[in-house]
Amino acid sequence: MRVRIVLFIFLLFGVIPTIQEANAHALFNSAESTIGNNRVQIATVPEIPVINEKCTIRIHVTDLDLKDVQRFTMGMRIFYNDEQVDGIPPQSHDTGYWEFDYVFKRQGNHIFRVDLYDPDGKAVTHTFNMSTQSPFAYIFTYVIGSGAGGAAVIVGYIYLPKRFKKLRAKSQS
Numbered sequence: 298m299r300v301r302i303v304l305f306i307f308l309l310f311g312v313i314p315t316i317q318e319a320n321a322h323a324l325f326n327s328a329e330s331t332i333g334n335n336r337v338q339i340a341t342v343p344e345i346p347v348i349n350e351k352c353t354i355r356i357h358v359t360d361l362d363l364k365d366v367q368r369f370t371m372g373m374r375i376f377y378n379d380e381q382v383d384g385i386p387p388q389s390h391d392t393g394y395w396e397f398d399y400v401f402k403r404q405g406n407h408i409f410r411v412d413l414y415d416p417d418g419k420a421v422t423h424t425f426n427m428s429t430q431s432p433f434a435y436i437f438t439y440v441i442g443s444g445a446g447g448a449a450v451i452v453g454y455i456y457l458p459k460r461f462k463k464l465r466a467k468s469q470s
Contacts, residue, residue: 372388407427
């Protein structure tokens, strides 16, 4: 029975880190805001963007009944340390989605101010926090996983021979 438990733990630590796109939780860089008659959702792909690598920004605009807004005009201002570092002029979109590629230049928290324009031309600003990660953070995750795997191997190396000796002794008697 304990051998099965050790194998289960080994498989758990060996297989789960290889799963890339299973998200049972809200994405790290995703948020939503409801102001007035519209709800705006924003997310990044990958979940945590890496500096100087292209990521996708996804925006979804719905009404209060969660139905896609068919035509909307939206612009965006991107801030880092209270300084505007980028901006996208207002553009019209025919579906409830807007997706574009973006490259974060600096590590840390960025503020996205998304301006959604109503039919009268008035802007309603939704504010979102988006964070980045340095490329070395992934290495840190794998080092921790490798350490856990190494610990499991050492425990197995110590525990399994004793268990096998007991099983042999029982089978010989």
